[in-house]
Each structure stands twice: as structure tokens, then as C-alpha cells.
Amino acid sequence: MIEIIKLTLKEAKREKGFYAGLILLFLSLICYFIVESFAMFEPEKVMAVYALSSVEGLSIILLFFLIFSFLSQDLNKKGIEYMLTLPIKRRDYILGRFFGINISVFILAIISTFIYMLLHLLMFGVCPFAFLIQLILLMALVLMLSSLPFLLITASKRPTLIAFLVFFIYVIGINLDDAVRFLSTRHGREIPVVSRALLKISYYIFPNFSFFDVKIPIAYKLSFSTMHIVFALLYGILYTFFILLFSIMLFQNKEIK
Amino acid sequence: MIGYLRDIEKSFPIKDIGKRRQRVLKGISFEIKKGEVLGLVGLNGQGKSTTIKIMLGLLRPDRGDVKIQGHKPGEIDTLRHIAYLPENPWFFDNLNAKEFLYFIANLRQIDKERLKQEVEEMIKRVGLSGNEKKVIRKYSKGMVQRLGLAQAFLGDADFIILDEPLSGLDPEGRKMAKDLIKGHKKKQKTVFFTSHILEDIEQMADRVLIMNRGRIIKEVHRADLYNKTLEQVFIETIEHDRNN
Numbered sequence: 001m002i003e004i005i006k007l008t009l010k011e012a013k014r015e016k017g018f019y020a021g022l023i024l025l026f027l028s029l030i031c032y033f034i035v036e037s038f039a040m041f042e043p044e045k046v047m048a049v050y051a052l053s054s055v056e057g058l059s060i061i062l063l064f065f066l067i068f069s070f071l072s073q074d075l076n077k078k079g080i081e082y083m084l085t086l087p088i089k090r091r092d093y094i095l096g097r098f099f100g101i102n103i104s105v106f107i108l109a110i111i112s113t114f115i116y117m118l119l120h121l122l123m124f125g126v127c128p129f130a131f132l133i134q135l136i137l138l139m140a141l142v143l144m145l146s147s148l149p150f151l152l153i154t155a156s157k158r159p160t161l162i163a164f165l166v167f168f169i170y171v172i173g174i175n176l177d178d179a180v181r182f183l184s185t186r187h188g189r190e191i192p193v194v195s196r197a198l199l200k201i202s203y204y205i206f207p208n209f210s211f212f213d214v215k216i217p218i219a220y221k222l223s224f225s226t227m228h229i230v231f232a233l234l235y236g237i238l239y240t241f242f243i244l245l246f247s248i249m250l251f252q253n254k255e256i257k
Numbered sequence: 258m259i260g261y262l263r264d265i266e267k268s269f270p271i272k273d274i275g276k277r278r279q280r281v282l283k284g285i286s287f288e289i290k291k292g293e294v295l296g297l298v299g300l301n302g303q304g305k306s307t308t309i310k311i312m313l314g315l316l317r318p319d320r321g322d323v324k325i326q327g328h329k330p331g332e333i334d335t336l337r338h339i340a341y342l343p344e345n346p347w348f349f350d351n352l353n354a355k356e357f358l359y360f361i362a363n364l365r366q367i368d369k370e371r372l373k374q375e376v377e378e379m380i381k382r383v384g385l386s387g388n389e390k391k392v393i394r395k396y397s398k399g400m401v402q403r404l405g406l407a408q409a410f411l412g413d414a415d416f417i418i419l420d421e422p423l424s425g426l427d428p429e430g431r432k433m434a435k436d437l438i439k440g441h442k443k444k445q446k447t448v449f450f451t452s453h454i455l456e457d458i459e460q461m462a463d464r465v466l467i468m469n470r471g472r473i474i475k476e477v478h479r480a481d482l483y484n485k486t487l488e489q490v491f492i493e494t495i496e497h498d499r500n501n
Contacts, residue, residue, distance in 0.1 A: 014351035
């Protein structure tokens with residue numbers, strides 16, 4: 001597995017997407033000063049939200065780029081077929097690729113978080129250590145999201161379809177809480193029973209990424225419970241574990257046509 | 258004996274959804290002997306690649322028995338003894354030849370002390386010296402094929418499977434590939450390969466299996482050829498099979 005992780009990291013390092021991620025980080029840093037000059041009230045809080053959103057956005061963009069890039073080469077160019085003729089256990093292929101992709105994204109997320117923390121310190125004279133909490137939760141979100149393509153490759157050979165489905169699940173996942181909250185409003189109670197039931201089922205089936213979003217409480221220094229952080233981390237790790245376990249079980253007996 | 262395939266049958270669904278299936282392999286059987294060069298020939302779409310994929314454990318037969326080195330195909334113990342060169346190979350685009358061969362050498366558990374020397378020797382043998390630090394995506398088709406041969410012969414696997422090993426190679430490259438195969442046989446190791454160029458097969462193989470419509474229809478030993486070429490035997494055999 002270590003060999004596959006090293007291979008994935010080497011490949012990711014030379015991917016155009018990794019450099020695109022660094023360029024986007026540079027651009028977002030330039031924009032930081034532009035946005036800061038427009039922030040009329042509470043610039044410290046506004047910029048904290050900006051910084052945390054930038055780190056999350058960059059990490060998710062890089063993750064999707066790497067997922068698509070590795071899926072394309074492994075599925076379209078028959079990389080997977082060749083890999084499985086090498087003395088590699090099938091589970092090591094999945095875990096090696098999974099950790100390789102995650103470590104690449106974590107590197108960008110950590111670098112950008114520390115740059116923003118330093119910038120915040122220089123601009124406002126306060127080191128925002130709470131950014132690290134959002135970084136840890138972001139890592140859990142990335143773990144969950146990056147496990148999904150491995151489950152989907154057991155059912156489809158089309159990288160575009162898989163990348164689209166992962167994006168679709170991501171969009172549903174970040175909006176689940178808002179959607180369920182909407183159900184309890186007056187307008188929400190008016191929607192058809194079937195739609196309400198579907199939404200409730202989705203709530204339990206799809207990964208709920210809204211648990212990992214503490215940007216506003218961190219930026220506005222609102223209190224949030226430690227239990228929420230612990231619960232979100234446990235949820236992310238367990239969800240990832242079961243998705244990977246299920247993927248390995250299905251992939252173990254998959255025929256490579 | 259390195260391995261065997263007995264009464265192998267394999268079918269695929271005609272469409273993604275539905276029960277109708279097309280039988281691709283219809284009970285093929287053959288043995289692979291230690292130290293031989295065994296060729297598999299056949300027209301396009303007759304089941305050669307499916308046979309190779311079954312030997313590698315990428316596909317499972319519907320019926321029949323396969324054993325390679327005493328194990329089931331695809332098991333890690335089997336794969337440790339096998340090296341494979343796919344048809345139209347693709348290797349990790351963002352690596353260079355040296356990094357890729359180190360990756361393969363580590364997987365084949367080549368001794369750390371011999372590793373560097375073996376990789377460098379192999380790069381030289383396949384004629385990639387001077388290009389070993391270039392990323393693979395910048396390689397021509399012939400260079401990728403040379404790299405494919407390098408990874409297959411690196412580490413002296415007991416059993417090498419080559420799917421169209423001479424495809425895309427220039428005359429010098431073809432000679433190099435033939436020398437590698439002959440050298441491997443001299444070490445009492447086994448090579449199984451397919452090619453559409455029957456002259457090459459005739460030059461290298463000790464035994465040739467002719468495949469048509471999902472069956473092995475003839476086994477030709479080099480000594481059986483007498484004054485005929487393999488191409489003549491192949492065409493006669495295929496035509497005879499078609500008429501029956």
C-alpha cells in the first residue's frame with residue numbers, strides 16, 4: 001500500500017491541477033486584500049469567513065481535479081487493469097489511491113490555512129488558532145468525499161459520470177441540513193408528502209457535510225460545543241471507514257473487462 | 258509445468274442490461290510448460306485477450322479450472338511470479354522511466370542492493386538510456402513499448418505474458434525484444450505471447466496454439482512445421498475450421 005501511496009503522491013505532485021491549486025491560492029490571497037478594503041463593518045470577521053471559505057473551496061477543487069484525473073487514467077487508459085496484474089492486493093490499490101489523493105489535498109489545505117492564519121495575524125494582530133478546528137473538520141469532509149468514487153468505480157467505468165455523481169452528492173450533502181430545516185417551516189409543511197418523505201430518506205442516506213461547517217461560529221467567535229466537533233469527526237471517520245470497507249468488498253470480486 | 262487451463266468457458270452479456278450472452282471462450286484447454294516459449298495466434302476477436310485476462314485473474318471463467326504456479330490466477334502469490342505486458346500499454350504518465358521501473362522493482366521485491374543496477378541495466382538493454390528521466394507522457398509509442406518490455410523482464414519473473422510485444426517497435430527494437438525473450442528462455446523461464454506477425458512467432462515459439470471462434474483448434478510444435486511456414490499452417494487451419 002505504501003508503494004501505491006508514494007506513486008499517487010508523485011503523480012499528484014506533477015499534475016497540472018496541483019499547480020492550478022497553488023495559482024488559485026495565490027489569486028485568493030490577492031483577492032483577500034481587495035475584499036478587505038471593501039469590508040466596511042467588522043473586517044476581521046468578514047476576512048475570517050473569506051479565509052476559511054477559500055481554504056475549503058481550494059481543497060474541494062483540488063480534490064475533484066485529482067479524483068477526475070486518477071479516474072480517467074485508471075479507467076479510460078486501463079491503468080487499473082495493469083495495476084491489478086502487479087503483485088498488489090486489490091484493497092491496497094483502493095487504500096493506496098485513497099490516502100495518496102487525501103495527503104495531496106491535505107498538504108494544500110494545511111499550507112493555505114497557515115498562510116491565512118499568518119495573514120490574519122499581520123492584519124489584525126490576533127492569531128486565529130480556531131482556524132485549525134475548521135481545518136480538521138475540512139479534512140474529515142475530504143476523507144468522506146474522496147471515499148465515494150471508490151464505491152462508484154465498482155459500478156461504473158465512466159470517470160465523467162463518477163465525478164458528476166460525487167459532485168451531486170457533495171451538493172446534496174452540504175444542503176441537507178438547510179433542506180430539513182425548511183421542512184419544519186410553514187412553507188415546508190405545504191410541500192407534498194412524497195417529497196417530504198424523500199427528503200427525510202435522503203437525510204439518512206446521503207453524507208451530511210453541513211456538520212463540518214463551523215466557519216461562521218469561528219469567524220464571529222460564537223460558542224459551539226466541543227461535542228459537535230467530536231461527533232462530526234467520528235461521523236466523518238466512521239462513514240469513510242464503512243464506504244471504503246464496502247468498496248473493498250465489492251472491488252475484491254469485480255471483473256476487469 | 259507452470260500452469261494449465263482446463264475446459265475454460267466464458268461469456269459476456271451482449272448489452273449492459275439483459276440476459277442474452279455471447280460465448281467468447283468455448284472450452285479451451287492447454288498446459289504451459291516450464292522453460293518454453295508458447296505462442297497464441299488467432300484472428301481479431303477470437304478470445305485471445307480474454308484468455309490472457311483469465312490467466313491474470315482479471316476475469317473469472319464461467320466454467321473450468323485454471324492454475325498458475327499452483328495457485329488461482331489473481332492471487333498475490335501467483336502475481337508475484339508473473340509479469341505482463343498489455344497490448345497498447347499505458348504506464349503512469351507523470352512518472353519518468355526510472356521512477357516507474359523502481360516502482361515495479363519494489364513491488365517485485367528485488368533485493369535493495371541489486372535494484373539500482375538491475376534498473377539501469379534494463380534501461381540500457383531496451384535502448385532507453387538518455388531518456389530515463391523524461392516523463393512517460395512525452396514518449397513515442399515505440400518508447401512506451403520498450404518501457405513495457407523493460408518492466409516485464411525486470412526481476413526475472415518465472416512466467417511472462419506478452420500481448421503483442423513487437424507492436425510499434427522499429428527493426429532494432431524488434432531484435433531487442435526477441436533477444437529478451439530468447440534470453441529468458443535460456444534461464445529456464447517461461448514466456449507466453451500473442452502476435453499477429455506469424456513470422457516472429459515462428460522464430461521464437463517452441464509451441465503455437467491456434468485459436469478460432471473461442472476454441473484452440475490446433476497445437477503446432479516447431480518440429481511439426483517441416484517445409485511449411487506457420488502462416489501457411491495458420492491459414493489452412495482457419496479455413497478448414499470455417500468449412501466445418
